[in-house]
Amino acid sequence: MEPILAAIVGREHEQEVLSAFVAASEGRSLVLRGDTGVGKSALLDHVADLAAHEKHRVIRAAGVEAESELPFAGLHQFLYPLLSYIDRLDDTHRGVFDVVFGRSEGTPPSVMTLGIAVLDLLSLAASQKPLLLVLDDGQWLDASSIEVCGFVGRRLTGSSVKLAVGLRSDLASGFDTAALPHLPVTTLSEKASEQLLDMHHPGLDPRIRRLVLDEAQGNPLALLELPPYVRGNRSARGSGESFGYNGVALPLRLQHVYGARIEGLGEAVRAELLRGALDGVAAGTTAGAVRGARYRMKDADEAAACGLLDIDPLNGDFVFRHPLVRSTAVQIATPNERRAAHASLARVHRDDVERRAYHLGASTVDPDDEVAAALEAAAESATRRGGAQTAVAWLTRAAELSESHEERSRRLGDAAFIAGHAGRLDQAQQLIGADSTAGRTDSPASVVASAYVALYEDGDVRSSQHQVLAAIESLRDGGGPNEVLTRLVNLLLAINQYAGDATSWERAHGLIDSLGDLVSPHSRIYQDAWGDVVRRGAGVHERVERAFADLGALDPWDISRLSVAAYHVDTLSQYRPHLQRIVDRELETGALVSGMTMLHLIMLDQIAVGEWDEADRTGRRGLELMTSHQHTLFAHHSKAYLGLLAAMRGEVERARELQASVDAWARPRGIGFLTQIADAIGTAAALSEGDYEAAYLHAIGITPPSAFEPYAHQASRTLLDLVEAALHTGRSEQARGHALAAQQAGLPEISPRLALVTYGALAMTATDPAEADRCYDRVENHPAGTRFPFELARIRLAHGIRLRHTQGRKAARPPLTLAAEAFERLGATTWTERARAELRTTGTPAQASTAHLAALTWQERRIADLAAGGLTNKEIGQRMHLSPRTVSSHLYRVFPKLGISSRAALRDALGKLRDEQSV
Incomplete structure (x- = not known):
């Protein structure tokens, strides 16, 4: 029958050692050494259970600190259950035990004399069944008992007696020199820690779960006991004293682990430990995640000697032995001691904006405008580093310390604004509600928070638009530029972008224009790019580029909004590296809403440049994130x-399911931006199926032919769709009119993609062969052509079909082959089939395009072409926004696909393949 043992997580090696220990045929000793709470007692229980299952007699003892000065107190625990065997010993050994146990007077025996007597007693007791002695907390055993146990433990070979001892590694003990075999019991791995925590505390809030894992650092006792105290600590914290790091609330059992040792230190050393703990020495979870060089503790050898500190081997600095030491140091300090330590640290970090403000805020009790201003500056710095959540805490504290009602109100409004961008819409509302000086719930600052909630959670463009317009009107005559006014203007522009309503846009333009210089230059960019790029987009890409020139001064929401403007004029690719560098940071602790917008933008650029698999992954990641945070508008986006x-x-069924879901949610709410995309989905799906009549009807639902509906975001984006659908349904006049309308509207000057598709539309609809050739040449030679592979492939397909009819099959093969391969690389299955069918009509077998080139991804093909043209890895990386190392990795995969082994062979290999295609 197998033993019934409690589950022990992450101790496979230790369990193997203990199993071998019990199964050994002769006596032996083993010392388990580890920190408090690391699981030594659980392993001793495990070995006791194993031994009991193997028919051992188990005798247990435990060191007790209060008895550590009583001679033989520990040995008595082991021997008392064996008293019945003492009478069977010879007179000499029996006399030794009588003296030790006080049953007779006499000279105390030597360690050797007593040890030999104990060995005889144990051998006698183990003569009928094996014996296991288990000693926990051996460090508290009295010195006399330790000496005897060490003597006996070294001489168990040949007997049926085993000894297992548990010791704390941070306290000295006589067992340290006993020369007994030992088994180190270390902390649990990250994986095992997570498993243990989830087993005993399932369903923890992710932030609390992470905090517990960081604080416990693999200590099982901390993992088991911290969660309820952390939850209580977080929910009970308010403001004032709770600002700054107050330590993780520890249960008494954990607090006692290090508390007594800290309290036993001298006053100066305790103060030094407190300063180190409050400044985040030795990593861990400092509130506010302040940055910069941490405090260096000095003259703390006393704390190191008693196992509270270690020495960093790299720089020789004192570091805390465990995060629990730091929490205990803070928790047992008085509020006045903590404030004094923070004040001292503020002086130490006088040149660090964030760290100084953090400590000033924690050291100050009464209102102080200088401290409040320092916290406000620190919040601005933190926001730009991706610490929006930290900035909210610092601005809230700044408001508490403000001396005037006006400054308090302004700072609470700033905190609410950042909380809204951080995805904490409830907190934003609470902060506005805390502003009792406003006297009403419809102050301009409160409108920012409430309108964000209405827009992003509910998609309510109508009521949020009404609120924001009224708030802007109330501030129009309020003096100079105003931060709240700027936020309201930007929010109004975002609302109108989603509404997609011409009347609302015209009203917004009129109101914003009436504000004159009160409107920031960035807001003017958004105004021109987001509403009607056909009529207002000229020159926007240069303005966006100038704004991005000072990237370090931009807040995350500025970066995301400017990137939205870049998307509207199709220059997003050059800014995507910025988005990719910061998106994870913003999603973790920063401006969550901006991070979500960045995910949308990254996906859009991946679609544009042909990275469709990556785009699908990005989109699914964003959808999961937005759904989990209840950002319903972004989820449907x-x-x-x-x-x-x-x-x-060509995944038409899935496309139409998503189209129906978006349309059903967005249309009743009047979210024209999304209903237009839903119509664009219908157009693209119909084109993929070759249902050109349906495609045409969807396309003219966005904009009529020969015109670009004002404020219709998808009107210019579906230019090629409408033209192609019209041509295939015999509406050549409407197709030509639409292409000419694009040219007359100046679309080629607005964006590189619009230039490409405008020239393509003009070529496809031209009745003059010479004009068609000129326009197709402009497409082929356009510097941005390869940046939009799907549009380029569609134009090449149309060009190939035209050439087959006008110049013969051979002339049609090159553009048709390039189109087919591009569609195949993209994964546009129905478009690939269409291009292959056209190739077959030219007499080219279906698989005549080279297998090697077809095997290359779009990115690999582009890199190969650039490398064949003589560009270095660095130059290729700059063009494609990749690192030189990534370029090198792609080329390493390209060479075997092309059957070559060097860069020098690229040009010939690619040239040979293109020649084969043109035959």
């Missing part, structure tokens, strides 16, 4: 883009 991508790939 992601569904719309995923549907559009599915339609382009």
Whole structure:
């Protein structure tokens, strides 16, 4: 029958050692050494259970600190259950025990004399069944008992007696020199820690779970006991004294582990430990995640000697032995001691904006405008580093310390604004509610928070638009530029972008224009790019580029909004590296809403440049994130883009499911931006299926032919769709009119993609062969052509079909081959089939395009072409926004696909393949 043992997590090696220990045929000793709470007692229980299952007699003892000065107190625990065997010993050994146990007077025996007597007693007791002695907390055993146990433990070979001892590694003990075999019991791995925590505390809030894991650092006792105290600590904290790091609330059992030793230190050393703990020495979880060089503790050898500190081997600095030491140092300090330590640290970090302000805020009790201003500056710095959540805490504290009602109100409004961008809409509302000086709930600052909630959670563009317009009107005559006014203007522009309503846009333009210089230059960019790029987009890409020149001064929401403007004029690719560098940071602790917008933008650029698999992954990641945070508007926005991508790939069923979901949610709410994308999904899906009549009807639902509906975001984006659908349904006049309308509207000057598709539309609809050739040449030679592979492939397909009819099959093969391969690389299955069918009509077998080139991804093909042209890895990386190392990795995969082994052979290999295609 197997032993019934409690589950022990992450101790496979230790369990193997203990199993071998019990199974050994002769006596032996083993010392388990580790920190407090690391699980030594659980392992001793495990070995006792194993031994009991193997028919051993088990005798247990435990060191007790209060008895550590009583001679033989520990040995008595072991021997008392064996008293019945003492009478069977010879007179000499029996006399030794009588003296030790006080049953007779006499000279105390030597260690050797007593040890030999104990060995005889144990051998006698083990003569009938094996014996296991288990000693826990051996460090508290009295010195006399330790000496005897060490003597006996070294001489168990040949007997049926085993000895297992548990010791704390941070306290000295006589067992340290006993020369007994030992088994180190270390902390649990990260994986095992997570498993243990989830087993005993399932369903923890992710932030609390992470905090417990960081604080416990693999200590099982901490993992088991911290969660309820951390939850209580977080929910009970308010402001004032709770600002700054107050330590993780520890149960008494954990607090006692290090508390007594800290309290036993001298006053100066305790103060030094407190300063180190409050400044985050030795990593861990400092509130506010302040940055910069941490405090260096000095003259703390006393703390190191008693096991509270270690020495960093790299720089020789004192570091805390465990995060629990730091929490204990803070928790047992008085509020006045903590404030004094923070004040001292503020002086130490006088040149660090964030760290100084953090400590000033924690050291100050009464209102102080200088401290409040320092916290406000620190919050601005933190926001730009991706610490929006930290900035909210610092601005809230700044408001508490403000001397005037006006400054308190302004700072609470700033905190609410950042909380809204951080995805904490409830907190934003609470902060506005805390502003009792406003006297009403419809102050301009409160409108920012409430309108964000209405827009992003509910998609309520109508009521949020009404609120914001009224708030802007109330501030119009309020003096100079105003931060709240700027936020309201930007929010109004975002609302109108989603509404997509011409009347609302015209009203907004009139109001914003009436504000004159009160409107920031960035807001003017958003105004021109987001509403009607056909009529207002000229020159926007240069303005965006100038704004990005000072990237370090931009807040995350500025970066995301400027990137949205870049998307509207199709220059997003050059800014995508910025988004990719910061998106994870913003999603973790920063401006969550901006991070979500960045995910949308990254997906859109991945679609544009042909990275469709990556785009699908980005879209799914964004959808999951937005759904989990209840950002319903953004979730449907992601569904719309995923549907559009599915339609382009020929995944028509999935595309239409997503289209229906988006349309059903967005249309009743009047969110024209999303309903237009839903119509674009229908257009793209119909084109993928070759249902040109349906495609045409969807396309003219966005904008009529020969015109670009004002404020219709998708009107210019579906230019090629409408023209192609019209041509295939015999509406050549409407197709030509639409292409000419694009040219007359100046679309080629607005964006590189619009230039490409405008020239393509003009070429496809031209009745003059010479004009068609000129326009197709402009497409082929356009510097941005390869940045938009799907549009380029569609134009090449149309060009190939035209050449087959006008110049013969051979002339048609090159553009048709390039189109087919591009569609195949993209994964546009129905478009690939169409291009292959056209190739077959030219007499080219279906698989005549080279297998090697077909095996290359779009990115690999582009890199190969650039490398064949003589560009270095660094130059290629700059063009494609990749690191030189990534370029090198791609080339390493390209060479075997092309059957070559060096860069020098690239040009010939690619040239040979293109020649084969043109035959």
